[in-house]
Amino acid sequence: MATQHSRSVARLMMAPAVVLLLGWMLVPLTMTLYFSFKKYLPLRGGDLGWVGFDNYVRFVSSSSFWPAVQATLVIVGGVLAITVVLGILLAMLLDQPMWGQGVVRILVIAPFFVMPTVSALVWKNMFMDPINGLLAHLWRFFGAEPVSWLSEASMTSIVMIVSWQWLPFATLILLTAIQSLDSEQLEAAEMDGAPPLKRFYHIILPHLGRAITIVILIQTIFLLSIFAEIFVTTGGAFGTRTLTYLIFQRVLEGQNVGLGSAGGVYAIILANIVAIFLMRIVGKNLDA
Amino acid sequence: MYLKHALRAATALTFVATAAAHAQTITIATVNNGDMIRMQGYTDNFTEATGIEVEWVTLEENVLRQRVTTDITTKGGQFDIMTIGMYETPIWGANGWLVPLDGLSDEYDVGDILPAMSGGLSHEGTLYAAPFYGESSMIMYRTDLMEKAGMEMPDAPTWEFIREAAAAMTDRDADINGICLRGKAGWGEGGAFITAMSNSFGARWFDEDWKPQFDQPEWADTLNFYVGMMNESGPAGYATNGFNENLSLFQQGKCGMWIDATVAASFVTNPTDSTVADSVGFALAPDTGLGKRSNWLWAWALAIPAGTEQADSAKQFIEWATSKDYIDLVAENEGWANVPPGARTSLYENPNYQEVPFAKMTLESILSADPNNPTVKPVPYVGIQFAAIPEFAGIATQVSQEFSAVYAGQQTVEEALAKAQAFTAEEMEAAGY
Amino acid sequence: MSRTVTTQRKSFNTAIAWVIGLLIFFPILWTILTSFKTEAQAIASPPLFLNFDWTLENYAVVQERSDYMRFLWNSVILAGGSTILGVIIAVPAAWAMAFVPSKRTKDILLWMLSTKMLPAVGVLYPIYLLFIRLGLLDSRAGLVVVLMLINLPIIVWMLYTYFREIPGEILEAARMDGATLKEEILYVLTPMAIPGIASTVLLNFILAWNEAFWTLNLTAVNAAPLTAFIASYSSPEGLFFAKLSAASTMAIAPILILGWFSQKQLVRGLTFGAVK
Numbered sequence: 001m002a003t004q005h006s007r008s009v010a011r012l013m014m015a016p017a018v019v020l021l022l023g024w025m026l027v028p029l030t031m032t033l034y035f036s037f038k039k040y041l042p043l044r045g046g047d048l049g050w051v052g053f054d055n056y057v058r059f060v061s062s063s064s065f066w067p068a069v070q071a072t073l074v075i076v077g078g079v080l081a082i083t084v085v086l087g088i089l090l091a092m093l094l095d096q097p098m099w100g101q102g103v104v105r106i107l108v109i110a111p112f113f114v115m116p117t118v119s120a121l122v123w124k125n126m127f128m129d130p131i132n133g134l135l136a137h138l139w140r141f142f143g144a145e146p147v148s149w150l151s152e153a154s155m156t157s158i159v160m161i162v163s164w165q166w167l168p169f170a171t172l173i174l175l176t177a178i179q180s181l182d183s184e185q186l187e188a189a190e191m192d193g194a195p196p197l198k199r200f201y202h203i204i205l206p207h208l209g210r211a212i213t214i215v216i217l218i219q220t221i222f223l224l225s226i227f228a229e230i231f232v233t234t235g236g237a238f239g240t241r242t243l244t245y246l247i248f249q250r251v252l253e254g255q256n257v258g259l260g261s262a263g264g265v266y267a268i269i270l271a272n273i274v275a276i277f278l279m280r281i282v283g284k285n286l287d288a
Numbered sequence: 289m290y291l292k293h294a295l296r297a298a299t300a301l302t303f304v305a306t307a308a309a310h311a312q313t314i315t316i317a318t319v320n321n322g323d324m325i326r327m328q329g330y331t332d333n334f335t336e337a338t339g340i341e342v343e344w345v346t347l348e349e350n351v352l353r354q355r356v357t358t359d360i361t362t363k364g365g366q367f368d369i370m371t372i373g374m375y376e377t378p379i380w381g382a383n384g385w386l387v388p389l390d391g392l393s394d395e396y397d398v399g400d401i402l403p404a405m406s407g408g409l410s411h412e413g414t415l416y417a418a419p420f421y422g423e424s425s426m427i428m429y430r431t432d433l434m435e436k437a438g439m440e441m442p443d444a445p446t447w448e449f450i451r452e453a454a455a456a457m458t459d460r461d462a463d464i465n466g467i468c469l470r471g472k473a474g475w476g477e478g479g480a481f482i483t484a485m486s487n488s489f490g491a492r493w494f495d496e497d498w499k500p501q502f503d504q505p506e507w508a509d510t511l512n513f514y515v516g517m518m519n520e521s522g523p524a525g526y527a528t529n530g531f532n533e534n535l536s537l538f539q540q541g542k543c544g545m546w547i548d549a550t551v552a553a554s555f556v557t558n559p560t561d562s563t564v565a566d567s568v569g570f571a572l573a574p575d576t577g578l579g580k581r582s583n584w585l586w587a588w589a590l591a592i593p594a595g596t597e598q599a600d601s602a603k604q605f606i607e608w609a610t611s612k613d614y615i616d617l618v619a620e621n622e623g624w625a626n627v628p629p630g631a632r633t634s635l636y637e638n639p640n641y642q643e644v645p646f647a648k649m650t651l652e653s654i655l656s657a658d659p660n661n662p663t664v665k666p667v668p669y670v671g672i673q674f675a676a677i678p679e680f681a682g683i684a685t686q687v688s689q690e691f692s693a694v695y696a697g698q699q700t701v702e703e704a705l706a707k708a709q710a711f712t713a714e715e716m717e718a719a720g721y
Numbered sequence: 722m723s724r725t726v727t728t729q730r731k732s733f734n735t736a737i738a739w740v741i742g743l744l745i746f747f748p749i750l751w752t753i754l755t756s757f758k759t760e761a762q763a764i765a766s767p768p769l770f771l772n773f774d775w776t777l778e779n780y781a782v783v784q785e786r787s788d789y790m791r792f793l794w795n796s797v798i799l800a801g802g803s804t805i806l807g808v809i810i811a812v813p814a815a816w817a818m819a820f821v822p823s824k825r826t827k828d829i830l831l832w833m834l835s836t837k838m839l840p841a842v843g844v845l846y847p848i849y850l851l852f853i854r855l856g857l858l859d860s861r862a863g864l865v866v867v868l869m870l871i872n873l874p875i876i877v878w879m880l881y882t883y884f885r886e887i888p889g890e891i892l893e894a895a896r897m898d899g900a901t902l903k904e905e906i907l908y909v910l911t912p913m914a915i916p917g918i919a920s921t922v923l924l925n926f927i928l929a930w931n932e933a934f935w936t937l938n939l940t941a942v943n944a945a946p947l948t949a950f951i952a953s954y955s956s957p958e959g960l961f962f963a964k965l966s967a968a969s970t971m972a973i974a975p976i977l978i979l980g981w982f983s984q985k986q987l988v989r990g991l992t993f994g995a996v997k
Contacts, residue, residue: 009817016813018833020873024836025839044678058718063710064711094738100739106980106984107746108745109980113976114977115931115947115948121954125965126966130525130528132764146524152696167745221834221837222837227841235474235685236473236685238689248842252845254715255357255679260843264839267840271838279831347952348953351937358845358846365858536960540764
């Protein structure tokens with residue numbers, strides 16, 4: 001359909017976005033690559049010359065590397081699992097007829113409007129504090145010993161905080177998808193006497209496939225780089241040091257820009273592995 | 289009357305006009321501690337006197353460090369004054385990143401700054417940052433609980449005594465923990481405490497050849513003693529307790545003893561915040577008889593980054609903020625207990641200040657800390673709860689994270705020390721020691 | 722939607738949904754409540770819910786300590802500016818992808834998303850140095866551009882999915898009538914895509930408003946938004962829950978109110994093409 005002319009116009013119209021993003025990708029990437037082959041210690045006079053792959057070797061062979069990769073994957077995976085599962089349930093619930101649907105919907109999406117820093121501060125101090133936190137009060141009320149969340153259950157706590165922030169997003173997208181579901185089809189199945197679970201598996205879930213993929217894709221992009229939540233709560237202690245956080249420690253706390261940059265390159269590689277993996281799935285799903 | 293008012297208003301107006309004519313604005317990055325917040329409230333006095341406007345960038349400690357370090361190392365020039373500590377000052381000064389604070393006016397009386405403070409804020413004899421307030425650490429304890437336990441706190445106790453007293457004061461049913469100490473990860477939090485404590489056990493971070501010393505028995509002794517004592521008498525979840533958490537525990541009457549920054553003394557004795565204000569005693573930080581006590585030395589100080597175009601105005605501000613007059617100003621408005629402590633000798637010679645209950649012990653603690661000679665065995669570094677080398681902050685944060693994992697019961701002392709040793713050795717080698 | 726259900730079932734749904742909704746909202750509610758307590762009441766044991774003396778003292782303290790309006794204004798400019806700029810750049814791109822698709826369209830789209838995966842901390846130094854060179858540190862313009870670039874992929878994608886749902890015949894009809902490309906986009910496409918554009922704008926406004934790494938590290942005074950305002954209230958000394966709550970409430974209130982009024986739009990529009 002498209003003529004040669006409209007093709008070139010189209011290209012012209014995409015150009016600004018493509019060029020800008022290309023610049024936004026290439027400039028920092030080139031600089032990161034450049035630094036990653038240097039011994040660059042700002043507190044020791046800055047650029048101390050080329051060191052080949054030293055930084056790369058050092059970053060991977062550090063005892064903190066694999067645990068960091070693992071922590072990253074656990075957080076991303078944990079949050080995805082929780083938000084998708086709870087998101088589907090919530091979306092189905094919100095789709096039901098009820099009084100005050102609008103208000104409930106606002107209550108559910110509200111956490112999405114809260115800055116990550118604020119939500120981390122609020123959770124850490126007002127809920128998870130083992131002495132004055134609300135959860136501690138609740139535990140004591142039931143006669144249990146308060147949990148010191150951020151040390152004893154550090155990973156669970158962070159996954160919980162991040163899930164709370166992202167659940168609204170998942171719910172919203174899944175809700176719009178459910179609302180588009182042909183209710184006649186559901187009713188027909190109901191009439192045929194299909195049990196709720198069966199209806200869920202055979203009608204609802206397949207219909208949500210695309211929405212779930214989108215939720216996973218978008219959230220993964222954001223979750224791979226979560227920072228504020230860890231910075232504010234545990235500071236990377238108790239096994240919550242993700243790859244992003246490890247890079248932060250190398251660059252800013254350790255003041256080793258070369259090493260941190262090598263870490264940055266690894267993080268990009270990891271992100272791309274995840275991305276390719278995701279896009280395989282999404283790509284298939286997006287065609288539909 | 290009217291005339292007088294009108295006249296005053298007119299003068300004020302002209303004054304504003306002249307000030308605006310050569311409007312000069314300096315930007316100050318600072319930490320959100322109480323004394324700094326108070327200083328911001330008095331900024332108008334400075335602006336009125338000099339015509340220099342002040343913009344504040346107030347940040348939480350960790351964010352501040354990240355922010356000012358990025359700026360100074362890249363010469364970003366975002367700030368005219370930075371609030372930094374005893375750790376950063378000598379390193380940055382040595383790199384030539386700070387404007388030397390020489391040629392200060394006579395009435396400023398630079399010789400009045402406590403030698404321990406000016407020593408820690410200098411590099412090769414040049415002062416690079418002026419202390420706004422200084423601190424050491426000491427024991428704060430509940431006199432009533434001590435009495436109830438039938439014990440008496442000496443002025444300079446040993447760790448054995450502290451452990452015994454802690455056990456005696458602990459009353460789990462009444463929610464009273466014998467002792468509260470920092471366990472939170474971070475070199476400036478739990479890391480600072482355990483390092484200062486290790487000094488009194490004869491441990492050190494590095495030997496004379498910069499070899500990490502975590503494989504030595506002194507470190508194991510320190511950690512085992514600490515963990516043992518905290519398990520007997522410490523609060524639940526102490527692995528995440530830092531200064532602030534312990535402060536609120538102590539203020540709520542949940543601690544028998546607390547060893548921490550001397551500046552905390554004014555908070556725990558302040559009746560509006562503290563439920564135990566009238567029953568707090570003070571003593572020097574404990575030792576083990578090896579000749580070093582476990583108190584640290586720190587100062588929050590104001591420094592001028594090299595390259596700022598407003599170095600003169602910045603210097604004027606620093607002279608104002610760290611002057612004797614500023615102390616008088618605060619004392620006049622908010623009482624002597626609230627003045628920034630630990631920076632000036634004259635403050636401790638002031639009879640008004642000597643009446644403040646914690647003044648004497650604070651001074652003694654500061655005087656007993658020697659950053660140039662911090663450990664029992666010789667070390668190549670300066671600093672008590674830190675080693676003033678650029679790599680330290682990064683290393684110590686990770687090391688203290690390993691220690692915190694011990695406090696949380698996630699690994700043993702041996703495991704943590706082995707990891708700390710390996711990691712530190714790795715980093716030091718990478719840094720070229 | 723209009724399935725007939727018994728009142729009983731509806732009551733049951735209502736009860737469950739309200740309980741869950743309130744549970745999810747509770748942390749925010751608690752923060753708002755705490756902001757009206759004194760510091761001592763904020764840590765009272767057992768916790769106080771409504772039976773305390775409501776006070777505005779924390780808000781007064783926070784306002785006195787920092788100039789809230791300036792931070793708020795910066796947040797509005799940064800979030801608004803970056804979103805508008807982003808939409809202006811993204812609309813033509815999304816139009817081209819939706820109506821003149823080529824084999825590579827999807828690859829380009831996915832590549833754009835992948836630029837978001839660059840870990841920000843890893844490139845702090847390069848970007849900081851670049852900003853110094855360009856004199857953009859602590860400038861709103863610099864941050865508007867950075868925030869725009871961060872969110873551009875999302876904007877392009879969202880618009881792309883909305884445009885694709887618009888039947889191509891309508892555009893063709895307009896073209897037959899002699900509409901130029903510009904007219905076609907402005908008078909035919911845009912009105913039809915208004916709901917989609919609105920929810921794109923909303924989502925990106927929220928994302929830009931909440932961005933806390935670049936906005937904190939590239940600003941000092943002039944361009945510092947509410948994320949920097951918050952960074953001064955996690956106090957290391959003394960009791961601070963109430964003041965922190967007041968500051969937090971002030972930081973999230975504008976966006977919460979905006980979200981409140983626009984939630985219908987957001988709910989309807991936030992599909993990313995998931996509905997097909």
